[in-house]
Amino acid sequence: MGGARRIRLGIMGFGQTGRQIYELASASPDIDVIAIADVGRAEILHYLLQSEARDPKQFRLDGNFLVTDSQRTRLMSIDTPAEMPWDIFEVDMVIDATGIYGSEAHMQSHLAGGARRVLIRTLPEDNIDQVIIPEINGDVADIRDRMVSAGSPTTTALCFLLQILSEQFVIECGSMTTVHAYTSDQALQDYAGSDYRRSRSAPKNIIPNGHDAGRWLGHILPGFAGKVHTSTLNVPVQEGCLLDTTLVLDADDVSAEDVNEVMRAGAKKFPQSVAVVEDPIVSSDVLGSDYSLLFDTKGTLKAGEHFIKTLGWYETRGHAARLLDVARLYADLDQREEAAS
Template identity: 65%
Template sequence: MNSSRPLRLGLMGFGRTGRQLFDLSSASEDIEIVAIADIGRPDILLYLLRSEVEAPEQYYLEGNFVCGPRSRARLMSTDQPGEMPWDIFGVDLVIDATGVYRSAEVLRHHLQGGAPRVMLRSLPEDEIDRIVIPGINEDSISATDRLISAGSATTSALCLLLHTLAKEFVIECGSLTTVHAYTSDQALQDYAGGDYRRSRSAARNIIPNAHDAGRWLGHVLPAFAGKINTSTLNVPVQAGSLLDVTLVMEEPSVTAQAVNEVMRAGAAAQPERIGVVDDPIVSSDVLGSELSLLFDSQGTQRAGEHFIKTLSWYENRGHAKRMLEVARLYGNLGAVTEVA
């Protein structure tokens, strides 16, 4: 990237994550979103953006552009990666924020359209060049990376928790259940889909679901490969999620107080990503948080000699902010270097 100009991003999908990315980038001086691909009506896309931000009056339409304080993005009416001509916008990186396209084969369509690199908002379906979690493995990135992922909100929270605790304790194995807000691919009324449970109303039910974090964890934290089981409970809450993690510690002397102290040290070391809360908060209290992990000190419990249970909160805006961190990391590397 030319350091004399902002990092130029393209965005596919102007759903909740896409709108958060646009809002966050508009508040920065080093990033601008220059093109957005979405099939929604421009006036409705603007309406949704304004409904979610603290300063809605700063956003407006100007022809086919959605504009903010430091962003002026061309709206393109498509939802197909292969139809987007990223090269004409001179983008440095494209973020696929749809949550729909997760395979390397489909993501390469962005590259064919002129995107130097593509970042996936979620975990991939198959192997890509890199999964990057800021604060953990950003030193692993390479100028040859073209298909990348910033993980997911749940994956970032889990990795930061494990990474912080593993600095002081030996963790043998563990189990994660994320108590997660319902997602945009769930139906609000019972509707026949591809999965029995997820065909039931997200607004009326607690719905057990699988989660891919355990599958990809070893790519970010090799010491935990195959050691953490992961699952999800989607609950009738629109936003705000809870990370419920039970860990088996090698040493029988680990106390809840010791775990809390280590997490406080971790928060002090990475205050932009990790926080610790001592108040008895609930899910709505975390809305708008730009942290990836808000550790709940009241939720730490010891059971028997080796089990420690922890609770942590997170919200999608924190993940959006981490995605922009990853974009900056690659922007600082400069242009893509081809593999020899």
Template identity: 65%
Template structure:
């Protein structure tokens, strides 16, 4: 059964990821954004969108509507799920890209407001129906799922790396440090925040931080439960992140060449999701990449008998693309259910 109309999507939160989702939808043929909920004023949201896209002239503001060549999106100045009348807009799915409403109660508010399904751009804080990482566990999705997370950019990149290597090698344990661009919840000047280090200026410091990926890796890859430690260094760049992973291999014969060959195969098996970089790239070179994981072939090093160090790149646009992939996945499941 072929879809007769585009998938109708609502977005809550028009920050960087929300705007990237919007641009990617505008470039697609099968998704349209019908409503955007954000506390920002329409002309400011329009201005921010146009400042980031490659063809700003394609994005117009007509009253309270963002308009593209393919669809019109109603801008609604609302910032809480319970207040947004999704039913009025006939959405097929809502993407919550705020990063704030991560609990099942808030997701339930989206559903109660008329969203048939809600997808988080972040990991959840409690039990929901499903967490889907495209390229890893799409087969676990069910048409009955209503509260879904697409994980996070870092967790998805790490899970894809581990899964790709675990297909060929036994990994004893490892640790990951994400060298991460600073985020919107960090202060640009020193300002009293949630903890000592995060109270320091994001624009002039390398800030050590914890990362929750280690809490979730076992969910996707049970063989790695309790075996991967994760942390973060937030650095003064706006975009582009580096995944620094050290793995202890069971077989001391595994070398850098074998690891690189495995990742080249993974890139062939998962086009558009995993890629490899042969050039000596830096963080700005990954800006705009739609990949979840760009493996750096020049960054693979063997240290001692059993330790392999790897470098991989990613940025939020890749995660925005995966969020739309999750929307498409569930639309496909719905279509199959209707046929059945």
């Protein structure tokens, strides 16, 4: 972005993804995190950040401020979007990293509080302005957009896989199951919740669940609307996820190695978001990865004439990096408009 004005970013929710967004932003010369809203005590939020950061000593706590050599970020004890006065911080965009405020009404609360735009880290609960993955459908982003989703880690990984393979093969339909680390909204012990299966203990069970990626896939890749069924298996690991995708190809002469070669070429096209691994890795090997998709060549199999099964790996840090890419995309649109006016 050259000598452009730094992006003024707000974050709501300082859980794992919020901390990853903040850490990545702190290392970015084009972004200032101005304020963070979270119900947690400042000293505990600082402690959790240091427990996970690659360079924990760079993050200091000064009263209600997180401080680095280049940034000073206000910590606000806030529980809901409607309580946060974003207007006093003059933020360009708020990233809602809570994972729980995905409705239009909650996003409107951020805007009413003074945010110029709000970006959620999950798929939306209802219709909003855009679901954007910059290298996939970034061209549809509009300067008038105010409520935006960056999809989800699973959705982004799937979209990169489909985008790359569909440029070389005709994909008739498919099925994706994400073998997913358990999440913070699951119970440690059996506890009655809104869903029968997710009321069971996360660290003790493999728990089947649905996934909304199939519902929103057509908004990102219109050619795949209604063509891919998506589901989840939450498993007893804390981090690291596996994308297990089976695709039905039009042609019958495509080999597993043909698919691997196309993915190797695709990784060169998207070097910040996609990588290919040739080693027999497992979930813990992907922790700390900034990629949205680590394609596993040893997991590619052909079954029958038209079925291809693929494996890919990802974790939330890669999605945190893509959220910042969305913020940059909209900042660039704003700066172009300012330059033209």
